[in-house]
Amino acid sequence: MLTDRTTRDRRLSVLAGFAIVAAVISLTVAACTAVSAQDEPQTSGGKSTGSTPAHKGPPNAADGVLPDHTSAYDTDLPGIAKLDPALRTAVQEAETAMKADGIRMQVTTGWRSRKYQEELLEKAIRKYGSKKKALEYVADPDESHHVTGHAVDIGPTDADDWLNRKGNRYGLCQTLSNEIWHFELVTKPGDSCPPMTDPTK
Numbered sequence: 001m002l003t004d005r006t007t008r009d010r011r012l013s014v015l016a017g018f019a020i021v022a023a024v025i026s027l028t029v030a031a032c033t034a035v036s037a038q039d040e041p042q043t044s045g046g047k048s049t050g051s052t053p054a055h056k057g058p059p060n061a062a063d064g065v066l067p068d069h070t071s072a073y074d075t076d077l078p079g080i081a082k083l084d085p086a087l088r089t090a091v092q093e094a095e096t097a098m099k100a101d102g103i104r105m106q107v108t109t110g111w112r113s114r115k116y117q118e119e120l121l122e123k124a125i126r127k128y129g130s131k132k133k134a135l136e137y138v139a140d141p142d143e144s145h146h147v148t149g150h151a152v153d154i155g156p157t158d159a160d161d162w163l164n165r166k167g168n169r170y171g172l173c174q175t176l177s178n179e180i181w182h183f184e185l186v187t188k189p190g191d192s193c194p195p196m197t198d199p200t201k
């Protein structure tokens, strides 16, 4: 009996412990929510001004984050909608032609907000240890052609390979020598592609 009682007491104290932890967690969550609610940008009557408001938290769809298997025709997504229209049309045409060749391409990144680009650069600086090295992999927000809507990253590799062989028919060229997935509208359809930039130099 004594053992039973002790066990039950222990169970009760474990349950009490859980309750305290749960209470602390919910208080913490409530506090965080309150802070982020305060930090929300002021909106004027809930109407969109067309610009992307800066927000707390990781970049999301409004910053241009695209879900897996995004098509260049998914114009309801900001990452596609905010591309330069001429680039978007060229990528759509290439996507259709590629599909006829049995290759299904996806846009992994199109337009990106400045905040998203800043975050990518900060992440790269942490990874590579210096801004100089990080800039070989991620463009400065002032330089990025994704931020202006003039670049797309395409996957998978067979789609990149197709674009490197036939993209110029649509004016699309790989422009950075160390990124086989990065394409821009930089030639006239049918003309050859200009030399690539080497970001490591």
Ligand SMILES: [Zn+2]
Pocket: 109, 146, 151, 152, 153, 179, 181, 182, 183
């Ligand atoms: Zn890119």
